Amino acid sequence: MTQSPPDIGSTYRPTEVEASVRDAWDAADVFAPDGAGARVIASLPPFVVIQPPPNVTGALHVGHALTAALEDAMVRRARMIGHPTLWLPGVDHASIAAQVVLDRVIAAEGETRASLGRERYLERMWQFMESTRNVITEQHRRLGASADWSRQRFTMDPVSAKAVRAAFKRLYDDGLAYRDEQLINWCPGCQTSLSDLEVAPRPQSGTIWSVRYHLVRADGSIDPDRSITVATTRPETIVGDTAVAVHPDDPRYQSMVGERLLIPFVDRIVPIVADPVVEPGFGTGAVKITPAHDHSDFATGRRHVLPVIDVMTDDGHMNDAAGPYAGLTRADARTRILADLEARGDLIVATPHEMVVGHCDRSGDVVEPRIKTQWFINVKPMAERAMAAVRDGRTRFVTPHFEKTFFGWMEDIHDWNVSRQLWWGHRIPAWYCPDGHVTVSDLPDGPASCSGCDRPAAALRQDADIFDTWFSSGLWPFSTLGWPDASPDLARFYPGTVMETGYDIIFFWVARMMMLGEWLMGREPFRIVYLHGMVRDAQNAKMSKTRGNVVDPLGVIDDVGADALRFALVNGTAPGMDQRLSPDRLEGAQRFANKIWNVSRYVLGQRPAELPADAILTLPGKDAMGPAEHWILARCGETLREVDAAYASFQFAEATRLLHAAIWAEYCDWYVELAKTQLAPEQPVEVRVATWQVLSWVLDRYLRVLHPVMPHITEHIWARLPKNPDDPELLIVARWPDPAGASIADVATADGVTELLALITAIRNARSDAGIDASTWLAATVVPGSETLRHVLQDLEGAIARLARVRVAIADSPAILDEVPNALAVVTDGAEARLAATEGDRDRDRARVERELDEALRHLEAARARLADPKFTERAPATVVEGARKRAQELEDRVARLRDHLDRPHG
RNA sequence: GGGCGAUUGGCUCAGUCGGUUAGAGCGCACGGUUCACAUCCGUGAGGUCACUGGUUCGAAUCCAGUAUCGCCCACCA
Numbered sequence: 014m015t016q017s018p019p020d021i022g023s024t025y026r027p028t029e030v031e032a033s034v035r036d037a038w039d040a041a042d043v044f045a046p047d048g049a050g051a052r053v054i055a056s057l058p059p060f061v062v063i064q065p066p067p068n069v070t071g072a073l074h075v076g077h078a079l080t081a082a083l084e085d086a087m088v089r090r091a092r093m094i095g096h097p098t099l100w101l102p103g104v105d106h107a108s109i110a111a112q113v114v115l116d117r118v119i120a121a122e123g124e125t126r127a128s129l130g131r132e133r134y135l136e137r138m139w140q141f142m143e144s145t146r147n148v149i150t151e152q153h154r155r156l157g158a159s160a161d162w163s164r165q166r167f168t169m170d171p172v173s174a175k176a177v178r179a180a181f182k183r184l185y186d187d188g189l190a191y192r193d194e195q196l197i198n199w200c201p202g203c204q205t206s207l208s209d210l211e212v213a214p215r216p217q218s219g220t221i222w223s224v225r226y227h228l229v230r231a232d233g234s235i236d237p238d239r240s241i242t243v244a245t246t247r248p249e250t251i252v253g254d255t256a257v258a259v260h261p262d263d264p265r266y267q268s269m270v271g272e273r274l275l276i277p278f279v280d281r282i283v284p285i286v287a288d289p290v291v292e293p294g295f296g297t298g299a300v301k302i303t304p305a306h307d308h309s310d311f312a313t314g315r316r317h318v319l320p321v322i323d324v325m326t327d328d329g330h331m332n333d334a335a336g337p338y339a340g341l342t343r344a345d346a347r348t349r350i351l352a353d354l355e356a357r358g359d360l361i362v363a364t365p366h367e368m369v370v371g372h373c374d375r376s377g378d379v380v381e382p383r384i385k386t387q388w389f390i391n392v393k394p395m396a397e398r399a400m401a402a403v404r405d406g407r408t409r410f411v412t413p414h415f416e417k418t419f420f421g422w423m424e425d426i427h428d429w430n431v432s433r434q435l436w437w438g439h440r441i442p443a444w445y446c447p448d449g450h451v452t453v454s455d456l457p458d459g460p461a462s463c464s465g466c467d468r469p470a471a472a473l474r475q476d477a478d479i480f481d482t483w484f485s486s487g488l489w490p491f492s493t494l495g496w497p498d499a500s501p502d503l504a505r506f507y508p509g510t511v512m513e514t515g516y517d518i519i520f521f522w523v524a525r526m527m528m529l530g531e532w533l534m535g536r537e538p539f540r541i542v543y544l545h546g547m548v549r550d551a552q553n554a555k556m557s558k559t560r561g562n563v564v565d566p567l568g569v570i571d572d573v574g575a576d577a578l579r580f581a582l583v584n585g586t587a588p589g590m591d592q593r594l595s596p597d598r599l600e601g602a603q604r605f606a607n608k609i610w611n612v613s614r615y616v617l618g619q620r621p622a623e624l625p626a627d628a629i630l631t632l633p634g635k636d637a638m639g640p641a642e643h644w645i646l647a648r649c650g651e652t653l654r655e656v657d658a659a660y661a662s663f664q665f666a667e668a669t670r671l672l673h674a675a676i677w678a679e680y681c682d683w684y685v686e687l688a689k690t691q692l693a694p695e696q697p698v699e700v701r702v703a704t705w706q707v708l709s710w711v712l713d714r715y716l717r718v719l720h721p722v723m724p725h726i727t728e729h730i731w732a733r734l735p736k737n738p739d740d741p742e743l744l745i746v747a748r749w750p751d752p753a754g755a756s757i758a759d760v761a762t763a764d765g766v767t768e769l770l771a772l773i774t775a776i777r778n779a780r781s782d783a784g785i786d787a788s789t790w791l792a793a794t795v796v797p798g799s800e801t802l803r804h805v806l807q808d809l810e811g812a813i814a815r816l817a818r819v820r821v822a823i824a825d826s827p828a829i830l831d832e833v834p835n836a837l838a839v840v841t842d843g844a845e846a847r848l849a850a851t852e853g854d855r856d857r858d859r860a861r862v863e864r865e866l867d868e869a870l871r872h873l874e875a876a877r878a879r880l881a882d883p884k885f886t887e888r889a890p891a892t893v894v895e896g897a898r899k900r901a902q903e904l905e906d907r908v909a910r911l912r913d914h915l916d917r918p919h920g
Numbered sequence: 921g922g923g924c925g926a927u928u929g930g931c932u933c934a935g936u937c938g939g940u941u942a943g944a945g946c947g948c949a950c951g952g953u954u955c956a957c958a959u960c961c962g963u964g965a966g967g968u969c970a971c972u973g974g975u976u977c978g979a980a981u982c983c984a985g986u987a988u989c990g991c992c993c994a995c996c997a
Contacts (some may be wrong), residue, residue: 137994300997309942309995309997310995310997418924418925425993587934591990595932597932597946608956608957615956658936666933674944686961780963781964782964871941885977889977890939893978897939
């Protein structure tokens with residue numbers, strides 16, 4: 014075994030540490046489940062984490078960093094436990110998002126989609142994708158993501174394309190994918206249809222206009238005496254009206270039902286129909302019906318078999334059906350129509366109106382409901398199966414309240430419009446023949462002939478549209494493993510273990526993977542859904558490029574290191590909850606990394622020369638250890654248990670909090686300080702060796718369990734610590750520790766040390782409050798409350814002297830305490846002590862003792878009241894009652910001792 | 921309109937099955953040239969756990985309601 018140099022540089026330079034550690038991981042080939050360096054325990058099942066493939070639209074932001082940090086933490090722990098782990102990385106082609114971004118990029122070069130044409134545009138997109146993918150991969154690597162790069166996938170690669178064709182064919186054959194003329198969401202800016210999810214409703218202050226329509230007589234002429242007034246927020250759609258609807262029971266209009274009226278400007282005669290959807294109380298109680306441009310009207314139109322008249326063009330202008338307004342934009346048409354109605358005297362009133370208008374998620378354009386023939390997927394049957402998976406517990410949400418969200422959406426799910434009139438994406442594998450037959454094929458080159466009439470392929474025309482990008486994303490858990498082929502990977506790694514992503518894509522992605530996985534694979538795609546929250550800035554504002562508050566992960570990594578960024582993100586996260594990422598938080602994490610670095614540097618530097626260079630990592634025998642060793646081992650064992658439980662239950666923030674406290678407040682602040690005395694050169698070699706063995710053993714354990722969150726610094730330091738005989742060269746594949754390893758600690762001794770630490774704190778407190786200079790040595794007379802503490806005091810005398818700046822004399826009887834001149838009283842649960850001080854010190858200290866007495870009295874009173882209540886003693890569990898009794902006894906004792914001290918004349 | 925979440929010291933947040941004296945980090949005050957770390961060490965102040973009512977021997981925790989903030993879903997033109 015080659016031994017690394019024991020020193021680790023006096024200054025922590027994260028960038029250098031990270032680079033060297035990354036190289037070591039790569040060389041060892043440890044990321045793949047069967048990599049050369051993997052140390053898999055054959056009996057353990059694979060652990061598969063499913064990540065949301067980032068969009069190839071640009072560099073990663075700090076939300077991606079959180080995703081990576083959490084997923085990496087899960088994977089690293091599983092890998093150390095010995096599971097074969099699979100974290101399959103990749104990117105998503107993000108068709109509409111990518112096109113919006115690329116359109117901006119080429120606009121800066123003076124080009125447009127039209128000027129380039131489909132072929133050159135797509136070439137340009139592949140180029141863009143390649144460069145962005147490299148950036149994303151590099152960023153993930155800088156973060157320390159231990160993904161299996163050899164299996165990297167892209168949602169547009171041939172494997173994925175094959176899966177998309179196969180999936181669509183299956184759904185078509187199953188009768189779930191169908192082509193129909195429907196009212197869809199149209200974005201005039203992107204010039205494509207959108208799914209319901211891609212339409213963002215935004216509240217807007219608009220206007221509701223009352224417009225008078227004139228009734229016509231049987232011969233078609235206007236009846237000057239009769240009219241009906243409708244309310245509308247969209248006067249530009251008047252030219253597309255094919256009816257006016259009223260409520261069947263509305264007395265105002267009942268007599269008019271069945272009559273006809275004239276739509277202005279286009280001179281169309283349309284009926285007045287009765288339909289219960291009309292709310293008599295809203296507006297005028299009469300509604301214009303425009304089936305081609307309103308979802309509700311479309312349904313009404315179907316019920317009454319009304320014509321559907323599309324009055325717009327794909328780019329948001331009025332078409333020829335709009336008569337005199339043809340060629341105008343939607344906005345101009347509205348202005349003109351309002352002016353013309355006004356001129357005719359048919360514009361009755363305009364009222365301000367708060368309403369919700371759908372906008373395109375990507376471009377921000379107002380979405381237009383339009384009539385189109387497109388592909389839809391009937392997702393209801395799939396949704397039933399996905400819901401069953403959750404009900405049966407086959408898929409479990411880490412935060413149960415998301416199950417409600419999930420069910421709420423699933424129960425009332427609508428058919429999914431998957432056609433997109435974009436270029437960047439998977440072409441829909443549907444071919445049409447001149448006779449209108451539809452052929453859906455999963456063959457790479459399309460069908461040989463029409464399925465309806467045997468026309469040859471040459472006579473068929475493929476659908477020009479592509480799929481909604483989420484259609485391919487929804488296949489991710491199995492398309493990446495080679496489906497529809499029966500690959501070994503598919504058999505081994507499906508279903509996945511944990512699907513981890515942000516709660517913002519629960520419908521877009523999570524729900525669809527669950528539906529498609531259930532339907533196409535016949536079982537749930539993953540067992541656990543872990544949803545994290547959004548990362549916001551220090552002011553709790555959403556990060557956005559326009560706001561200019563996005564945090565660049567690479568910038569932070571350059572600044573504080575990847576480990577500190579990861580720690581800050583993980584420490585600040587709670588499942589499903591948003592977090593604020595502030596410079597303070599990052600700084601705290603950076604300090605923690607620095608602390609670990611320095612304490613490790615100290616430990617490594619203290620290695621006794623007598624210890625052979627190749628000495629293995631081991632604990633001294635029980636009898637060779639002092640009380641401090643028993644204490645830190647007991648604490649270490651407890652921490653390992655708690656940290657592991659936190660990881661296992663996805664409480665990652667809790668794991669980091671526990672480790673922060675254990676390493677800083679226990680290991681560094683107490684144990685290392687206690688150990689310093691024992692490491693002094695004048696100590697016997699057995700003491701120095703035993704102390705150092707415990708120091709390094711505990712550090713080893715903490716580094717192991719901290720590794721999932723802070724992989725680089727832990728890897729770097731661990732390489733320089735002694736190893737177990739079965740340890741590998743690299744921490745990333747070292748064994749997850751068993752808390753039982755620390756169980757040789759003697760619990761009673763450890764408890765004695767806990768009492769001693771409380772005594773030291775109390776002495777420091779008394780000194781500080783009395784204003785005694787920290788450098789002044791005091792004599793302390795201590796009466797230990799137990800034999801254990803007496804032994805601990807004796808054994809750790811030197812350490813106490815160092816930590817409390819006192820010379821300790823252990824007394825047998827409390828009477829001796831009264832003989833201490835100008836005594837400062839130090840009363841703890843485990844001991845009582847007096848510090849010999851000056852008269853001035855003592856006077857200053859009196860206030861503290863009184864304060865402590867007051868507090869003790871308050872608590873004692875509460876404890877007595879509780880115990881005096883027979884209901885408590887009868888009904889509370891015995892252990893709780895016993896605890897309360899013990900506590901009351903301690904408080905009584907404490908009160909007596911403090912009173913005794915205060916009542917005694919000093920001198 | 922429906923649903924979900926939040927409300928805990930000056931700030932940011934933990935607090936899992938209800939159980940002794942509700943924790944942490946930052947900030948603040950005081951004191952420290954202790955040879956791992958001043959990115960540090962020590963000590964301290966600071967909380968009626970949003971409000972009201974209920975269940976319970978016991979509530980930050982469970983239940984009901986209220987308020988404020990936030991998010992998601994939803995075809996009243």
